[in-house]
Amino acid sequence: MQLVKVGLCAFGMSGKVFHAPFLKEHPGFSLSAIVERSREESREKYPEATLYRSVEEMLRNADVELVIVNTPVQTHFEYVKKALEAGKNVVVEKPFAVNVEEAEQLVLLAEEKGLFLSVYQNRRFDRDYLQVQKIVSEGRLGNIKEAEIRFDRFRTDPSGKAHKENPEAAGSGSLHDLGSHLIDQAVQYFGYPEKLFADVFSMKGKEFANDYFEIILFYQNDLRVRLKSSVFTKEAHYAYAIHGEKGSFLQERSDDQENELVAGSIPAYGEDWTRPLKEADGILNFLNENKETERTSTSSEPGNYMNYYQQIYEFIVFGYALPSPAGEIIRNMKIIDAALESAAGERVVYL
Structure with a gap:
């Protein structure tokens, strides 16, 4: 099975509950990198993941194909933009951005880079x-x-x-x-x-x-x-x-x-x-x-929220439909x- 390496931008509630458990249990994903600014809680459950102290450090050094932006909405534009500019595909938490203007800029950037951008509408x-x-x-x-x-x-x-x-x-x-x-x-x-x-x-x-x-x-x-x-x-x-x-x-x-x-x-x-x-x-x-x-x-x-990540995997590997593509979520x-x-x-x- 093709393995997709993933980086998680935060290990707060959403990281611990909605993302990391599914990425660990899905055989097609490898949770390779986790950002924790000061703590080291992720080491116990996910010792195989490299711990980084900032999103920027992870994007510079981690060998990942997919980045999960699960930080506060006020940072979504900045981190999604940086991830796309680093050549990474992105899943971003809802709400997509703080306004339509930010959302449209990110969709355009993803298209220019030939990368996918999906919003986690779990x-x-x-x-x-x-x-x-x-x-x-x-x-x-x-x-x-x-x-x-x-x-x-x-x-x-x-x-x-x-x-x-x-x-x-x-x-x-x-x-x-x-x-x-x-x-x-x-x-x-x-x-x-x-x-x-x-x-x-x-x-x-x-x-x-x-x-x-x-x-x-x-x-x-x-x-x-x-x-x-x-x-x-x-x-x-x-x-x-x-x-x-x-x-x-x-x-x-x-x-x-x-x-x-x-x-x-x-x-x-x-x-x-x-x-x-x-x-x-x-x-x-x-x-x-x-x-x-x-x-x-x-x-x-x-x-089953696992079905979201299954659809992400099937899009990457088989070219099936991308779940909740960002261009669609602009309407929201x-x-x-x-x-x-x-x-x-x-x-x-x-x-």
């Missing part, structure tokens, strides 16, 4: 997202008229992470953090909207970056899609509510991969590795071919920028 591999995709594609709901996608939390205390909560830091706040997931899912399900209206602000106060947003996406076929997130939600809503001419589908946010990884689970290559559901996580209510109501509980199939950045413009001007913004 929520495309959540069980709940995949279940909604399945139900919508089956057509049992008929033409979709209205949809709501939510990502709520109950985190009323400050996290202390300035790159996420400082309102003066470009790219901080929930809109970039969680909105990048919800916007991506809406575009994957329903395509690119015609216009939007957004409400974006901080419930914790003006000294913090936005922690609440509500975006209404307007489509030319009269479809309305609402994206919403709040950190003051103690009781969970259904994460997905899809309503069509023939029925409705409600889906819980039931994927537990992140929690299991944080707890120390080891992702398996080539098989499901998460714990099975204990009970149904969705409700499907629709009119069948005889126009009779069928209401059933549904259970989603396991998701345009929606984020437009949402900020809409909220500031209290008006509808055309896309």
